[in-house]
Amino acid sequence: MSLNFVFIGAGNLATHLSQAIVKSGNNLLQVYSRTESSAKELAEKLNTSYTTSLNEINIDADIYFVALADSAFSEILPQINFQNKLVVHCSGSLPLSVLEKYSANFGVFYPLQTFSKQREVNFAEIPVFIEANSKENEAVLFQIGRQVSNSVTILNSEKRKYLHIAAVFACNFVNHFYTISAEILKEKEIPFDVLKPLILETAKKVQEIEPVKAQTGPAVRFDENIISSHLEELKGVRNFAELYKSISKSIFEFQQQSE
Amino acid sequence: MSLNFVFIGAGNLATHLSQAIVKSGNNLLQVYSRTESSAKELAEKLNTSYTTSLNEINIDADIYFVALADSAFSEILPQINFQNKLVVHCSGSLPLSVLEKYSANFGVFYPLQTFSKQREVNFAEIPVFIEANSKENEAVLFQIGRQVSNSVTILNSEKRKYLHIAAVFACNFVNHFYTISAEILKEKEIPFDVLKPLILETAKKVQEIEPVKAQTGPAVRFDENIISSHLEELKGVRNFAELYKSISKSIFEFQQQSE
Numbered sequence: 001m002s003l004n005f006v007f008i009g010a011g012n013l014a015t016h017l018s019q020a021i022v023k024s025g026n027n028l029l030q031v032y033s034r035t036e037s038s039a040k041e042l043a044e045k046l047n048t049s050y051t052t053s054l055n056e057i058n059i060d061a062d063i064y065f066v067a068l069a070d071s072a073f074s075e076i077l078p079q080i081n082f083q084n085k086l087v088v089h090c091s092g093s094l095p096l097s098v099l100e101k102y103s104a105n106f107g108v109f110y111p112l113q114t115f116s117k118q119r120e121v122n123f124a125e126i127p128v129f130i131e132a133n134s135k136e137n138e139a140v141l142f143q144i145g146r147q148v149s150n151s152v153t154i155l156n157s158e159k160r161k162y163l164h165i166a167a168v169f170a171c172n173f174v175n176h177f178y179t180i181s182a183e184i185l186k187e188k189e190i191p192f193d194v195l196k197p198l199i200l201e202t203a204k205k206v207q208e209i210e211p212v213k214a215q216t217g218p219a220v221r222f223d224e225n226i227i228s229s230h231l232e233e234l235k236g237v238r239n240f241a242e243l244y245k246s247i248s249k250s251i252f253e254f255q256q257q258s259e
Numbered sequence: 260m261s262l263n264f265v266f267i268g269a270g271n272l273a274t275h276l277s278q279a280i281v282k283s284g285n286n287l288l289q290v291y292s293r294t295e296s297s298a299k300e301l302a303e304k305l306n307t308s309y310t311t312s313l314n315e316i317n318i319d320a321d322i323y324f325v326a327l328a329d330s331a332f333s334e335i336l337p338q339i340n341f342q343n344k345l346v347v348h349c350s351g352s353l354p355l356s357v358l359e360k361y362s363a364n365f366g367v368f369y370p371l372q373t374f375s376k377q378r379e380v381n382f383a384e385i386p387v388f389i390e391a392n393s394k395e396n397e398a399v400l401f402q403i404g405r406q407v408s409n410s411v412t413i414l415n416s417e418k419r420k421y422l423h424i425a426a427v428f429a430c431n432f433v434n435h436f437y438t439i440s441a442e443i444l445k446e447k448e449i450p451f452d453v454l455k456p457l458i459l460e461t462a463k464k465v466q467e468i469e470p471v472k473a474q475t476g477p478a479v480r481f482d483e484n485i486i487s488s489h490l491e492e493l494k495g496v497r498n499f500a501e502l503y504k505s506i507s508k509s510i511f512e513f514q515q516q517s518e
Contacts, residue, residue, distance in 0.1 A: 012475065070485055093477075093485045113457055114475050119464060127453045153453070162447045165489050166440035168503075170454050171461045172476035174433045176510045179470040181425035183513075188421045194371060194386045194412070195429050196466050201380065202373055202430045203462035207455050209375065211438040216271065216373050217431035218352075226329055226352045230424050239509060244427075246505065250498060251435045254442075 003144070006030045006058050008076065009067035010038040010050075012115035013090055017067065017148075020123035022046050024147035030058040034076075054079045063088060063140070065109070070094050077102050086137055092164030095157035096131050107132030107141045110160060111149070114171050127151040129160055180240060187237075212258045219251035260402070265289045265317050267335065268326035269297040269309075271374035272349055276326065276407075279382035281305050283406035289317040293335075313338045322347060322399070324368070329353050336361050345396055351423025354416035355390050366391030366400045369419060370408070373430050386410040388419055439499060446496075471517045478510035 003026045007018045010033035022028050031050040033039035043050035051057060057080055064082055066073070066089040073094065077087075082103040089099060092110050099106035108131040113121060128145040130152060132138035138154065145152035155163065178199060182192045205214045218226035227248055234241040262285045266277045269292035281287050290309040292298035302309035310316060316339055323341055325332070325348040332353065336346075341362040348358060351369050358365035367390040372380060387404040389411060391397035397413065404411035414422065437458060441451045464473045477485035486507055493500040 069480060069482065071482055093488060112453060114461055114464065114473075116464065116468065116473060116475065119468070121460065125456050127456065151453075155449075159447050159449060161488075161492060162443055163449055163453070165492060165503075166443040166449075166454060167457055168476055168478070168489065169436045169443070170440040171457050172474065172478055172510065173436050173503075173506050174458070174461055175465070175470055175474050176478075176506055176513070177428045177432050177436070178465050179474065179513055180509075181429040182470050184421055184425040184428070188418050190414075190418060190422055190425075192469075194410075194422070195425060197384050197386065198371055198373060198426055198430050199433070199462050199465060202433055203458050205373065205375065205378060206434070206437050206458060209378070210451075211434055211441050214373075214375060215431065215434050215438065216375065217427055219427070219431055219435075221328060223328065223330055229352060229420075230427065233420060233424060238512075239505070243505065243509065244424075246498070246502065247432050247435060250439075250502065251431065253497075254435070254438055 001143070002026050003062045003140075004029050004060060005063050005065060006032065006061040007042070007065050007067060008032050008057075008080070009065075010035070010042040011067060011069075012117055013111070014065070014067035015042055015045075015117050016113075016115045016121055016123065017065065017090065017109075017111060018042065018046060020148040021065075021144065024144075026144075026147075029061050032057055059083060061085060063144075065090065066099075073098060086140060088141065092167065093161055095161075096133065097157070100133070105133065105137050107137050108157070108160070109141055109145065110155075110164075112163065112167060114175075123148050124150050127153065129153050129155040129163065131156060131160070180243070184237075184240070212254060215251065215255060219248040220255050222248075222252045261285050262321045262399075262403070263288050263319060264322050264324060265291065265320040266301070266324050266326060267291045267316075267339070268324075269294070269301040270326060270328075271376055272370070273324070273326035274301055274304075274376050275372075275374045275380055275382065276324065276349065276368075276370060277301065277305060279407040280324075280403065283403075285403075285406075288320050291316055318342060320344060322403075324349065325358075332357060345399060347400065351426065352420055354420075355392065356416070359392070364392065364396050366396050367416070367419070368400055368404065369414075369422075371422065371426060373434075382407050383409050386412065388412050388414040388422065390415060390419070439502070443496075443499070471513060474510065474514060478507040479514050481507075481511045 028048045031043045039050035063086045084104040086105040087103040088107045110129040111126045113126045128149045130141040287307045290302045298309035322345045343363040345364040346362040347366045369388040370385045372385045387408045389400040
């Protein structure tokens with residue numbers, strides 16, 4: 001079964017998801033974005049049309065995918081007449097119910113990954129979490145999910161919110177520590193390249209070993225000499241000493257508990 | 260040139276480094292550890308002898324590798340007579356000079372990686388940082404470094420300390436966030452497996468894109484609705500809300516600066 005889609009939003013997630021859906025043999029009728037350059041770029045890539053005007057959104061789609069920043073929902077969605085077609089959002093943190101005022105048919109399609117436009121991802125490996133207002137809509141989303149991914153799970157809004165929080169720690173906060181380490185190296189003119197094998201191995205390790213058991217380094221031993229010498233070095237460098245202290249403390253507490 | 264080694268210490272680092280050195284055609288004469296089970300395990304793996312007694316340390320080695328916790332140096336090293344043989348430590352945070360009272364020949368051999376005994380690593384890909392008290396000793400360490408790794412860099416003690424701090428952020432602190440995310444999922448009975456592709460992709464991304472440019476998620480947009488809803492959910496769960504807040508703030512400050 002081939003379905004007709006419209007994408008509301010043309011950011012990182014929209015770019016990758018719409019591509020995967022088209023590859024699976026569905027039709028992308030149109031891309032909408034407030035930002036013309038984004039709408040145009042994605043539409044051209046997928047050989048379809050685009051609009052920046054809410055009045056011109058194609059009314060013939062079977063499914064409308066909403067891939068907007070959470071904060072844009074309440075501004076943009078009331079201006080679209082979905083005619084009770086299936087409307088689906090892709091947000092980890094918003095509940096299913098935010099869509100109930102816009103259509104009689106609605107659902108959530110949440111692919112758990114970090115997307116950047118310039119980076120290819122293998123969509124098949126991305127876990128997708130779905131939820132819908134009815135068994136029928138759930139079945140439609142499940143089918144689309146299986147077309148693009150090997151892993152599709154039905155998950156309610158409350159659990160999805162926690163999943164999103166966990167992802168913020170495991171991805172955004174992790175990436176921030178990569179950023180901090182890059183900053184520390186830059187000040188000493190050491191190339192960031194030297195950290196790359198360590199970063200990759202740290203991520204690979206927890207593919208096999210439970211993270212709490214994979215922990216190494218001064219904080220897990222609570223090596224006070226190293227910790228206080230590091231704090232001394234970080235003094236006055238942004239808020240790094242403060243972060244270093246609170247995280248070392250947190251690591252030690254966790255390890256104590258898990259032993 | 261094949262050299263004779265003794266390893267003082269039989270932990271994670273000693274296990275992997277001694278193995279790599281033996282594989283390169285050198286001779287491991289002996290392993291010392293206070294913990295008999297560790298000494299025995301490593302010695303048996305590499306078909307050599309071991310001791311738990313400092314008086315019985317083999318005096319015929321060309322090089323003594325000290326792979327101890329930093330805090331054990333001052334207790335153990337004064338009890339060994341190194342007869343001015345080359346003594347080498349593997350610590351990121353201790354300066355070269357901590358060894359000067361134990362021998363006339365000394366150096367540092369710091370492989371930048373996270374080691375766990377149960378996990379194989381490809382030593383050739385690990386960047387090694389060396390430092391020595393003389394050009395001659397530096398040349399010996401450089402040669403050993405090149406036998407085991409594709410990347411050997413001469414780095415002084417001060418820079419090595421910062422490299423170590425950067426590694427604590429990029430590995431130990433990162434792993435702690437994996438641990439926290441696992442904990443959050445456990446409470447909601449969601450398997451940690453679902454985060455594994457995200458964790459791997461986050462690490463792979465910064466192999467190619469600068470970390471500050473790879474950042475995604477609510478903090479980079481400073482999406483206050485999401486952030487405050489996440490803080491609400493984390494209330495009372497250990498110190499997670501506090502960590503969440505300080506790191507989100509830090510991410511936002513970084514992004515503002517880099518734009």
